[in-house]
Amino acid sequence: MPDDDEIQLDRALLRRSAEGDRQAFLDFCSRHQAAVFRFCRALAGRAEDAEDLMQETFLMAWRKAGAFEGRGSARSWLFTAARRKFYRVARSPDPVARKDTGSLEDLGAEAGWGGPERRPHLSLDDQIQVRQAFERLSPSDRQILVLRDLEGFTNAESASILGIEIPAVKSRLHRSRLRMMCSLSKGDSHER
DSSP states (O other): OHHHHHHHHHHHHHHHHHHTOHHHHHHHHHHHHHHHHHHHHHOSSSSSHHHHHHHHHHHHHTTTTTOOOOSSOHHHHHHHHHHHHHHHHHHHHOSSOSSSOOHHHHHHHEEEEEGGGGGOOOOTHHHHHHHHHHHHHHHHHHHIIIIIIIOOOOOHHHHHHHTTTTTHHHHHHHHHHHHHHHHHHHHHHHHH
């Protein structure tokens, strides 16, 4: 979560951007580009689509820099814009590839929790396997994992970005983490 100095810097950069200061906007973009790209990649899946989505997001930020009210962080404003743009382009209301139908116990067992015989034989340090497992997840699962586990947004900030309630964030996060573990386990079994 950004501290007060970071929030104030973003507000100042956006205010100067709204006045036409291109360098201020470039500074703003460089501060958030990596995080926005990671989130866009979680949404879009393919790097090329993520780059297009990121460009559209920053184009919106340039156009609406003066409209930023500063109620939340600029980063959460960007993430919300990216998500809205993605679903507007997809012409679909937040499609969840998988329904949350499985019980938590079943997901936990499939992920390798609850018994030594089911523990995954994967090292989470193996970046290639983790990336492949992550890419097998649905866009909804990737979004919540990026927001909470990679970008460090709070439950409240994640709820605001996703347009859902905090209990739904907690539930989605738990299920997404279990699905990530399942995906890691399945990736391991395919390589043997």
